[in-house]
Structure formats: structure tokens, C-alpha cells
Amino acid sequence: MPPPHPPEFRQRAVELARQGGTPIGKIAKDLGISESCLRNWLHADALDSNSGSENKELAELRRRNRLLEQENEILRRAAAYFAKDISPK
Numbered sequence: 001m002p003p004p005h006p007p008e009f010r011q012r013a014v015e016l017a018r019q020g021g022t023p024i025g026k027i028a029k030d031l032g033i034s035e036s037c038l039r040n041w042l043h044a045d046a047l048d049s050n051s052g053s054e055n056k057e058l059a060e061l062r063r064r065n066r067l068l069e070q071e072n073e074i075l076r077r078a079a080a081y082f083a084k085d086i087s088p089k
Helices: 007-019 024-031 035-086
Strands: none
Touching (some): 007 024, 007 035
16 A cells, blocks of 8 residues: 655646646646545545534524523523413412
């Protein structure tokens, strides 16, 4: 098994492939790697770049969910208080 390529090499290969001017097969051949290897790197890079924005969105959604749960609890308590206040005696 060949030794792993340095991250800088991988990143440069992904950048070259993303430019779109040259076919992926030619870029891979010029760099001395297989086309499937380069495609795997492209896929992994796409997942990594999406995860940052998804993490921010998830954090915002969790914050919003906590706020809505707090508001619902306040409304439940208020409804129970007023229902007790107007019940027939």
C-alpha cells in the first residue's frame, strides 16, 4: 500500500479538479494518482465544506427549539392559572 499523500497535495488536487478546465482523469494521471482516488477526495471535501454550514444551522435550530419550548411552558402555565381562576366554584 502506498503511503498517504500530504493534506496539501490533496487540497491542491481538489482545487485543480474544481476549476473544471481539465478532465478529472487527466488531472489524476498528471498527479500520479487514480481517478477514483481523486473522486474520493472531491467527495470528502464536499462533505467537509457542507458540515460547517450544517453545524451552524443545527446550532441555530437547537437554540430556536429551546426558546420555543420555554415559550410553550410559559403558555401552559398561564393557561392553567387562568383556567383555575375562572372555574366555577
